[in-house]
Amino acid sequence: MSIYTASATAPVNIATLKYWGKRDVSLNLPTNSSISITLSQDDLRTLTTAATSQSFQEDQLWLNGQLESLASKRTQDCLRDLRQLRSELELQDPSLPKLSQWKLHLVSENNFPTAAGLASSAAGFAALVAAIAQLFQLPQSMSELSKIARKGSGSACRSLFGGYVAWEMGHLQDGSDSKAVQILDQNQWPEMKALILVVSDIKKDVSSTQGMQLTVNTSDLFNYRVSTVVPERFESMKQAILSKDFNQFAELTMKDSNSFHATCLDSYPPIFYINDTSKRIINLCHRINSFYNTNIVAYTFDAGPNAVLYYLRGNEDKLLAILNQFCDKIQGWDAKFSSEQIQNWNKIYSKDLKQDFESMISNYRNDINEKITRIISTQVGPGPQSTQESLINETTGLPK
Amino acid sequence: MSIYTASATAPVNIATLKYWGKRDVSLNLPTNSSISITLSQDDLRTLTTAATSQSFQEDQLWLNGQLESLASKRTQDCLRDLRQLRSELELQDPSLPKLSQWKLHLVSENNFPTAAGLASSAAGFAALVAAIAQLFQLPQSMSELSKIARKGSGSACRSLFGGYVAWEMGHLQDGSDSKAVQILDQNQWPEMKALILVVSDIKKDVSSTQGMQLTVNTSDLFNYRVSTVVPERFESMKQAILSKDFNQFAELTMKDSNSFHATCLDSYPPIFYINDTSKRIINLCHRINSFYNTNIVAYTFDAGPNAVLYYLRGNEDKLLAILNQFCDKIQGWDAKFSSEQIQNWNKIYSKDLKQDFESMISNYRNDINEKITRIISTQVGPGPQSTQESLINETTGLPK
Known part of the structure; x- marks a missing residue:
């Protein structure tokens, strides 16, 4: 057979x-x-x-x-x-x-x-x-x-x-x-990179499906978000992507993450997906963008405290020279970055950045190092791929 | 002279x-x-x-x-x-x-x-x-x-x-x-009590005036809140107060606090006044109301992490028998409550409540006891009062 x-x-x-x-x-x-x-x-x-x-x-x-x-x-x-x-x-x-x-x-x-x-x-x-x-x-x-x-x-x-x-x-x-x-x-905008900061959280969150419907049914602000805010933002974000305008793309991305979590907070009872560590990451991103006077990084949070940061490859050293200082003890850096790169960030930091970021680091560093359990560095990629790698034994029809 | x-x-x-x-x-x-x-x-x-x-x-x-x-x-x-x-x-x-x-x-x-x-x-x-x-x-x-x-x-x-x-x-x-x-x-609704939980926060927050105007100028959801959500809630809350309907008053109060903080989160950059300790207090209040199957407590948060809890005097033992378990180490209880009262709450808790609240307590108790620095128990009161107590020396015109 x-x-x-x-x-x-x-x-x-x-x-x-x-x-x-x-x-x-x-x-x-x-x-x-x-x-x-x-x-x-x-x-x-x-x-x-x-x-x-x-x-x-x-x-x-x-x-x-x-x-x-x-x-x-x-x-x-x-x-x-x-x-x-x-x-x-x-x-x-x-x-x-x-x-x-x-x-x-x-x-x-x-x-x-x-x-x-x-x-x-x-x-x-x-x-x-x-x-x-x-x-x-x-x-x-x-x-x-x-x-x-x-x-x-x-x-x-x-x-x-x-x-x-x-x-x-x-x-x-x-x-x-x-x-x-x-x-x-x-391949039309291949410079987009993503850094995922996995934030530990002991509490089991409300599932997405449950959370969504609680928001739909109880948030006063939600209807306005979906009827008025999002349709306009959808067109603007498509345009920002088509014109590869990272600064605009980042602003829209950060605003939309916040708008979504605002409707969660406006649900009854309120739903909290982002926590104090997430907020420190948000504050840090705004501080970095403000320092460089343009958005070089965008944060976004799904239904949980993990941060996903988007940035362009050309700004990697600018961004990671700062970010690495806040979470240098987390595992995951060496999977994608050489020790020479990390040492180079330390040099850039000491020379150009320390003065502006030192007080924030002393406030945030312990919490961020403690609460982020893992970093995953990745980038934009392709859709589904056919593969010869098979997980099924073709004789028995059962898992290998 | x-x-x-x-x-x-x-x-x-x-x-x-x-x-x-x-x-x-x-x-x-x-x-x-x-x-x-x-x-x-x-x-x-x-x-x-x-x-x-x-x-x-x-x-x-x-x-x-x-x-x-x-x-x-x-x-x-x-x-x-x-x-x-x-x-x-x-x-x-x-x-x-x-x-x-x-x-x-x-x-x-x-x-x-x-x-x-x-x-x-x-x-x-x-x-x-x-x-x-x-x-x-x-x-x-x-x-x-x-x-x-x-x-x-x-x-x-x-x-x-x-x-x-x-x-x-x-x-x-x-x-x-x-x-x-x-x-x-x-005197028309004298049973209203308030418990203020002062939450410590190392970070200096955005001032109210700055924060307000950032929200007015940048939050997409804010206009909808003030033009549509609040006018209706204002009338409903007045009615709830006039009819002394605590259950309804509490729901409107909690929803409005959340709606306000949602527009802060929707500001750009976002403003965070409530923190993870505030959220634990919010979750606890919803849990207590759910347990009693009616709202016996309402939380509200101003431009900071301090919680103000409103409740009716008649529900004080019901509420504080639970709440005291979460923050028994905080100073302020003995200023208003006798040791007999507190012992009585412990008895009520052990007998009727422990089974339902024990797991939440084990998750929250350390954080709440650590982050809340003081409790102030008070109640609804009168407006400005003329007083004979004077702070000025009437001969010199200078402070006493």
Whole structure:
């Protein structure tokens, strides 16, 4: 009995204009359009192998080595939609094997710890859709497939593209116009780098889905954000990306992160995702931008205290010469930066920066060094990739 | 040469619907109406003695024993307006001494540490206006005088009344309709108590005036707050007070505090007044209200991390049996509560509450005990009071 397999990797994306609020919970239709940057899969990606065979007894998923349930309505919706597209192909060409009728084995692995709270569900559903679409040899465009990934996890739709991606909210009730589109390819503005500061937090936060709907239902300010603030910002941010205007892009990104967290605080009861360490990072970024008299760094925070900082490669030394002083003890620097580079930052700091930043460092350094557990240095990257690396044994149909 | 003196005390007030934003900085005209509760002067008050004599050489102010400048435009505006009203009296009755033309000596003392960040400027300007109005024997109503106090410090206008007070924003350019009015006298709803949790914070915050105008000028959400959210909430909160509906009053108070801090977070750069300790207090209050299935406590935060909790006397044991467990090591409990009462709370806690609150306590207790430096237990109280206690030597015209 033959086993068909296909493998794909998919990236994490971090929104610069936030998705917060569903107008339809079942279809994951958002209350506003959003924008994100896709991060390099060298650092953060999900690899998924999809296999199907007439001999398989049931749909099964192994995630990071553990057998997981596929019972959630969201996953079922994705599988149903993908099988529907496959069955249309089979109807057109009866010689095709009836993959749409067979059970699926799915094996999925992240190259980063899921516990870090780094949008793993977006990469996960994007990789699932990409791998099965490839297995089924579906002819649909990435934007079409993004509608399926969206049903799994809203922000997953944006992980079907590399570079700079917009999720157009759409207006139709069935969600058929709520899809991701690419604003710029990663190669059209390749200088964008990201530094993720993973902030430890003992408290379990409100989940995104719960939090969103609490905000939608209780925040007075939320309606104004989605009806008036975001539509204008969406157009401005697209323009800033198209014209590669980092200064403007950074301002819009920081404002939108703050606006999103403001509506969380305006929810009832209020939701707090950012903490005092996050705020120190925010204050530090504004101080750095003010020092250089232009925005060389933009912070953004998702539904948790982790900071993602965006900056251009050409400003790396300017930025990291300061930032490294605040969190020199954190692990992760040596994974991407040589000791010569770090020594060079120390020199730049002592010579040009110390006078202006010393008092802030003495206030913030202990807390930041203590509360940030890890730094991940990465950059803008491509969308899903087909790969020969397989997680399934092609004889047994089970995880390797 | 005779010296005329008069002394008055004035209270602190803590807003339950926040004043944040000036539409006219020079006249302290607000962008929205606000509501506050006046606190008892037994715990928090400014005492001011005003003296005048033809022999005085210059206007002088001694504040808490220190000679202070009277040069600020705001103080000058208050003195000018009060003298103007006096001169009208002198014009009507030429037999009156020409106090309006003489210099003033002002001596002022707070019965609480100004460092605690407890709205001392409101009590200060209210006492200054009340003492001078009395010295000048002005016939104007408190609402009329509140317009003068408002020019000194916006929220000072609300300290000219006891009980439950509204500051009607008004709409005229000259501010002549922007004044305080009483919603309810303290004796009409006397059960209202307040517990102030003074939270230590090493960082110097953005001043209220700077912060307000940054919000007015940069927050996208702010306009919606003042144009749409607050007008409706103002009417609802007045109704809740008039009908003594604590449950509704508490919800509106908590929502308004959060809405105000949300617009601070939405400012650019963002302003943070509440910190992680404040958030723990917020979470705890929601947990307590949820446990009792009705709002028995309302938190509110001004431009700093200090919490003010409002509750009704009848719920004191219910509330403090829990709250005391979180901050039992803080000084201030024994000033108002007997050791029998505190032991009784411990009993109630162990018997009825421990099971539900123990895990929260183990998460929060160390931080709250460490970061809260002082508790002040007080209650709703009256407006400015004339007093025979004088801070000025009536022979020398100088501070005693």
